[in-house]
Amino acid sequence: VAVPERTEGVVAPPRLGIVGAGQLARMLCEAASALGLDTVVLAADRDDAATSVAGTVRIGSPMDPDALRGIADDCDVLTFDHELVDLDALSSLESKGHIVRPSPSALVVAVDKAVQRRRFAAAGLPVPRFVVLDGDATADRLALVAFADEVGVPVVKAARGGYDGHGVVVASSLDEAVDAAMSWRASGTDVVAEARVEFRAELAALLARRPDGETVSWRTVRTAQVDGVCAEVCVPGGLDDSTAEDAARLAVRVAEVCGVVGVLAVELFDAPQGLVVNEVALRPHNSGHWTIEGANTSQFENHLRAVLDLPLGDTSMRAAAVTTVNVFGSGSPIDGALARALEEPTAKVHLYGKSDRPGRKLGHVTVLGDDGAEVTSRAWRAAAALGTPVPAQIGVR
Amino acid sequence: VAVPERTEGVVAPPRLGIVGAGQLARMLCEAASALGLDTVVLAADRDDAATSVAGTVRIGSPMDPDALRGIADDCDVLTFDHELVDLDALSSLESKGHIVRPSPSALVVAVDKAVQRRRFAAAGLPVPRFVVLDGDATADRLALVAFADEVGVPVVKAARGGYDGHGVVVASSLDEAVDAAMSWRASGTDVVAEARVEFRAELAALLARRPDGETVSWRTVRTAQVDGVCAEVCVPGGLDDSTAEDAARLAVRVAEVCGVVGVLAVELFDAPQGLVVNEVALRPHNSGHWTIEGANTSQFENHLRAVLDLPLGDTSMRAAAVTTVNVFGSGSPIDGALARALEEPTAKVHLYGKSDRPGRKLGHVTVLGDDGAEVTSRAWRAAAALGTPVPAQIGVR
Numbered sequence: 001v002a003v004p005e006r007t008e009g010v011v012a013p014p015r016l017g018i019v020g021a022g023q024l025a026r027m028l029c030e031a032a033s034a035l036g037l038d039t040v041v042l043a044a045d046r047d048d049a050a051t052s053v054a055g056t057v058r059i060g061s062p063m064d065p066d067a068l069r070g071i072a073d074d075c076d077v078l079t080f081d082h083e084l085v086d087l088d089a090l091s092s093l094e095s096k097g098h099i100v101r102p103s104p105s106a107l108v109v110a111v112d113k114a115v116q117r118r119r120f121a122a123a124g125l126p127v128p129r130f131v132v133l134d135g136d137a138t139a140d141r142l143a144l145v146a147f148a149d150e151v152g153v154p155v156v157k158a159a160r161g162g163y164d165g166h167g168v169v170v171a172s173s174l175d176e177a178v179d180a181a182m183s184w185r186a187s188g189t190d191v192v193a194e195a196r197v198e199f200r201a202e203l204a205a206l207l208a209r210r211p212d213g214e215t216v217s218w219r220t221v222r223t224a225q226v227d228g229v230c231a232e233v234c235v236p237g238g239l240d241d242s243t244a245e246d247a248a249r250l251a252v253r254v255a256e257v258c259g260v261v262g263v264l265a266v267e268l269f270d271a272p273q274g275l276v277v278n279e280v281a282l283r284p285h286n287s288g289h290w291t292i293e294g295a296n297t298s299q300f301e302n303h304l305r306a307v308l309d310l311p312l313g314d315t316s317m318r319a320a321a322v323t324t325v326n327v328f329g330s331g332s333p334i335d336g337a338l339a340r341a342l343e344e345p346t347a348k349v350h351l352y353g354k355s356d357r358p359g360r361k362l363g364h365v366t367v368l369g370d371d372g373a374e375v376t377s378r379a380w381r382a383a384a385a386l387g388t389p390v391p392a393q394i395g396v397r
Numbered sequence: 398v399a400v401p402e403r404t405e406g407v408v409a410p411p412r413l414g415i416v417g418a419g420q421l422a423r424m425l426c427e428a429a430s431a432l433g434l435d436t437v438v439l440a441a442d443r444d445d446a447a448t449s450v451a452g453t454v455r456i457g458s459p460m461d462p463d464a465l466r467g468i469a470d471d472c473d474v475l476t477f478d479h480e481l482v483d484l485d486a487l488s489s490l491e492s493k494g495h496i497v498r499p500s501p502s503a504l505v506v507a508v509d510k511a512v513q514r515r516r517f518a519a520a521g522l523p524v525p526r527f528v529v530l531d532g533d534a535t536a537d538r539l540a541l542v543a544f545a546d547e548v549g550v551p552v553v554k555a556a557r558g559g560y561d562g563h564g565v566v567v568a569s570s571l572d573e574a575v576d577a578a579m580s581w582r583a584s585g586t587d588v589v590a591e592a593r594v595e596f597r598a599e600l601a602a603l604l605a606r607r608p609d610g611e612t613v614s615w616r617t618v619r620t621a622q623v624d625g626v627c628a629e630v631c632v633p634g635g636l637d638d639s640t641a642e643d644a645a646r647l648a649v650r651v652a653e654v655c656g657v658v659g660v661l662a663v664e665l666f667d668a669p670q671g672l673v674v675n676e677v678a679l680r681p682h683n684s685g686h687w688t689i690e691g692a693n694t695s696q697f698e699n700h701l702r703a704v705l706d707l708p709l710g711d712t713s714m715r716a717a718a719v720t721t722v723n724v725f726g727s728g729s730p731i732d733g734a735l736a737r738a739l740e741e742p743t744a745k746v747h748l749y750g751k752s753d754r755p756g757r758k759l760g761h762v763t764v765l766g767d768d769g770a771e772v773t774s775r776a777w778r779a780a781a782a783l784g785t786p787v788p789a790q791i792g793v794r
Contacts, residue, residue, distance in 0.1 A: 033423065313742055346710075
């Protein structure tokens, strides 16, 4: 390969704004630092995870139009750590010429599950049977009961405001579903009721997409949830190539329907009737943390590259098997835990600088290797040393 | 492998202080952030490379005892970005109970080349024949002329204050060597004159060492210098396993002689008479940047782990071949350079956030793959797109 003549030098790179300063923003800032990019975050609190590594920290609410305008004025491109944002304010900023990626017109499918299900169903994407509750109490109750008559006890979801299992109830009785739905309706959000999907496995497909529609996909992963929260991610996790590629193709269709710019994660059910879209995130996602070490380009780096309209990086795996296990707080931190975790020499430990509260997601551990069972075992060993409760279904392996 | 019972959680990690805030501190801070560690840097200037990613930035000179005491009081363990430090002040801090790693008693071999050559020679380590000039002008001149009579025109080095080829003259005549030596002597530093070593290749061996003496070594690399500054690092770079292992073993002896804690880089000549120690650095080193992506644990992460007395991470290579090429400034930055570099999808681009001046080291590019020639070519393509002058001896490959 011929080496080109030198003609140019490096200019000051663009300044990236990130709404929210949690662990995703922290890992975006780590990737931005490596690429020499300047960052500014909008943090709700001075102690948020990303505040120690962001170039500039602004304090304010992601629901406050003034705070959003402030960070938009202070950066070249605005992107997101989470979806709990004021879409109207973002649309207004976009109409005034600020670059917001993903656009609020795409982001709405992650902010509002009712909008998402309607848009996806209209586009012919495979979603569970659903009904949106957005009427008065009587009408909503009747609609839910009628829907349950058809599909059995449904899963109910708050259309807005949910995260990490919050805002989702997998009800064991119709009464439980009705109570949850009515409570959310009373708090002002629409509710989505869905047929429960019986599945063989839960998968997640991950891609990055540039403004011109160019996409790159990572290998589809298998995830395991405990109490509605992701506990482990295994790549390839025993998933056959054909299903993995189907999932990646489906995610590209989702990206096109949404008009995503940046990273898109699509959580899927691998069900007897085929792949079914469960949830989507228009940002780096917990199911993609394995890419930091396990792929040639991480989801964080490619999110930056996509939203800045730079060429996307190679997504090839760096090992035959990769497992990421999440680290959760025990609420009773004592000394020596990090040292014990690092006694597993292949463990790549990530901690987000958050204080330890029971059940709080504090970090993750990734292990690369040749054998899936081996790397999964090593990752759990390090996560357990960090205080993560080991679920019964994991511990018995 | 059995998963242990959960017994403990994560405590607040130690706070690491770094003297200096250049690109090495920046990459240390990136690694520290991933591990959830808190950092404070002592920066000479608010715009130094690490100031955007350090948890806390203190402004002050590394030669100022008050500034050193200030950062020592503000951290649990103190380490270094460079060797241009006040050793007496550090020794005083150590004697007062501050943890300084590496210790000033080890660091002196990197700070003062005269001390280093004498200590290494006394320990039987292979160094070039040398003489230290530390007398009056007449005695120094006579000693240098007498030494040149024995070994030919020597290489002369300022004992203190050099970096990146500065402070070293590979003289083409005795007059040139004498002029350089006398000029440094007049500025107050001792001078080392060394026999020029004819070598087949320049190598660098890299290891990390804990306080108890446990070490881990990375694969020895082959480096190529242009005008005294490292241009490219190739792993394994055609180096046979036997020479690579000899170099790694020699570096362990150097580490033991010095009492290193943290990362040690040993630059070596592969000469007909065997391996010869050229330079040492008691910190992460340019020849080890390939480990960020190319090894399972980077030199930055293992430096943190070593100085914090945490278990060291696995140093295995993640690919059969890795090349890192340094990015130098052209002094005439124009738009689009980063985008063009990223068009090479496998290139891992690192930029240090420094302004572009001709010849200034602005970043580096690493490529992993199966074939050495291929990854080297890809890395040079990306570095050239970033404005790096391509040396003639590289360009013609």
